[in-house]
Amino acid sequence: MPNITKRFRINNSYVNANATKIHKQMNNSTHPSVSNYFDESQFEISSDSSSSRKRRADSDSDDQKSCDIPTNFRIWETVGKKSACYEGFSFRVVSYNVLAQYLLECHPYLYTGCGLRNLKWKIRAARIYDEILSLSPDIFCLQEVQVSHLDSFYRKFEALGYCGVFKQKTGQRQDGCAIYFKRSLFEMQDHVSVEYYQPEMPILNRDNIGLMVKLSPKCTPNTPIVVATTHLLYNPKRTDVRLAQMQVLLAEIDRFAYINDGKESNYLPIILTGDLNSTPDSAVVKLLDKGYVSAEPFRDNSDWKKIGVTDNCQHLSVYLNRQRGIATDFSMTKIYNSDYTAGSSDVTTDTQNHKELFNSGDLAYPLNLKSVYHKVKVNGHFEATTFQDYWVTVDYIYFSGFNSLKLVERLRLPTVTECEVLGKLPNNRFGSDHLALAATFELQCVKSSL
Numbered sequence: 001m002p003n004i005t006k007r008f009r010i011n012n013s014y015v016n017a018n019a020t021k022i023h024k025q026m027n028n029s030t031h032p033s034v035s036n037y038f039d040e041s042q043f044e045i046s047s048d049s050s051s052s053r054k055r056r057a058d059s060d061s062d063d064q065k066s067c068d069i070p071t072n073f074r075i076w077e078t079v080g081k082k083s084a085c086y087e088g089f090s091f092r093v094v095s096y097n098v099l100a101q102y103l104l105e106c107h108p109y110l111y112t113g114c115g116l117r118n119l120k121w122k123i124r125a126a127r128i129y130d131e132i133l134s135l136s137p138d139i140f141c142l143q144e145v146q147v148s149h150l151d152s153f154y155r156k157f158e159a160l161g162y163c164g165v166f167k168q169k170t171g172q173r174q175d176g177c178a179i180y181f182k183r184s185l186f187e188m189q190d191h192v193s194v195e196y197y198q199p200e201m202p203i204l205n206r207d208n209i210g211l212m213v214k215l216s217p218k219c220t221p222n223t224p225i226v227v228a229t230t231h232l233l234y235n236p237k238r239t240d241v242r243l244a245q246m247q248v249l250l251a252e253i254d255r256f257a258y259i260n261d262g263k264e265s266n267y268l269p270i271i272l273t274g275d276l277n278s279t280p281d282s283a284v285v286k287l288l289d290k291g292y293v294s295a296e297p298f299r300d301n302s303d304w305k306k307i308g309v310t311d312n313c314q315h316l317s318v319y320l321n322r323q324r325g326i327a328t329d330f331s332m333t334k335i336y337n338s339d340y341t342a343g344s345s346d347v348t349t350d351t352q353n354h355k356e357l358f359n360s361g362d363l364a365y366p367l368n369l370k371s372v373y374h375k376v377k378v379n380g381h382f383e384a385t386t387f388q389d390y391w392v393t394v395d396y397i398y399f400s401g402f403n404s405l406k407l408v409e410r411l412r413l414p415t416v417t418e419c420e421v422l423g424k425l426p427n428n429r430f431g432s433d434h435l436a437l438a439a440t441f442e443l444q445c446v447k448s449s450l
Contacts (some may be wrong), residue, residue, distance in 0.1 A: 090440055094435040191212065
């Protein structure tokens with residue numbers, strides 16, 4: 001991209017969007033106060049398949065009572081019929097908030113009753129590793145990936161044939177998001193990070209981030225896909241911040257996934273995953289589900305013209321350039337991102353000439369995303385992905401509703417009532433305080449001149 005210096009370091013199969021930040025010390029607000037309670041021993045993986053069976057057997061002797069999980073608790077559900085004959089391939093995507101160890105240690109009061117052994121990183125790491133591999137993902141998206149564990153733990157997935165892309169949260173935060181994909185199946189065409197901290201926007205003053213990759217399947221290279229993941233702000237009282245963060249993310253996905261070969265224009269197939277810290281009845285999820293939402297109750301005096309992101313969750317420069325048949329790179333946008341050194345971008349006049357596109361109080365977006373999960377089962381029982389004072393859904397997988405991408409199966413989510421058998425998380429079966437989400441898609445081969 002012209003006028004941009006990407007500060008990405010490629011080290012073998014590992015791509016790190018924050019190479020300059022890895023060894024930064026944590027400030028007092030995020031430094032664990034009870035680190036001596038937890039064993040940070042090196043996590044080891046044995047090539048013997050019996051090692052995972054031994055770990056499961058050892059869990060029966062944990063200091064927390066073993067939970068008796070029903071056999072149908074996490075099973076694969078068929079969503080639609082697999083195509084008998086199609087030009088393309090099937091692939092599986094997993095999304096998982098793995099719970100950064102330093103956050104666990106900063107807030108030990110949230111994990112009372114879990115059992116001390118279940119909170120040790122080397123124990124949790126083994127369970128997280130086993131769970132991810134048991135789901136056989138072709139792509140997996142992780143949230144709360146701790147920086148200090150990148151080399152000691154997460155790099156082990158590279159030995160299994162995965163390539164990883166990581167983006168650290170801004171400020172002094174010591175975790176971030178990562179996307180891993182099988183090198184044997186995909187080539188990465190591009191990747192983009194998104195920072196929600198925007199200096200000129202009071203509502204966008206937090207350190208959360210997003211990350212997306214453009215992957216080209218090796219068996220059908222003319223049909224690339226976009227996979228994005230994010231971890232929105234947790235604070236339950238700040239729906240306004242989460243909605244603003246989603247507005248920025250959708251604008252970047254809109255820019256990143258758009259294609260125009262001179263004959264036709266469209267969006268690439270999109271998969272959006274993450275911990276949105278938003279319940280199904282929230283404004284964030286309503287926006288994703290319905291394509292629009294009233295944002296008036298969640299607005300402050302932030303002027304969205306300052307970063308050029310319209311109420312249609314698009315960069316104004318993107319919107320105008322498409323009318324002119326011009327591609328838009330990052331240097332033509334007004335958002336801030338410390339991963340890039342942007343050239344001068346003079347879009348002030350455009351924002352003043354298109355005031356009607358900003359700050360209306362309503363939000364919409366054009367990507368036509370659908371949820372993999374229904375959030376409420378046919379019997380009326382709510383699904384759950386984590387415990388936040390009560391069992392609730394805050395983790396999601398969305399995919400574009402265009403014909404080339406078809407959902408064929410998903411990993412069943414338990415109901416709120418069914419989750420009661422788990423007790424507190426992490427426990428002797430699950431290494432995180434969130435449940436993993438997973439879905440299998442069929443990608444139809446699209447003949448293209450791109």
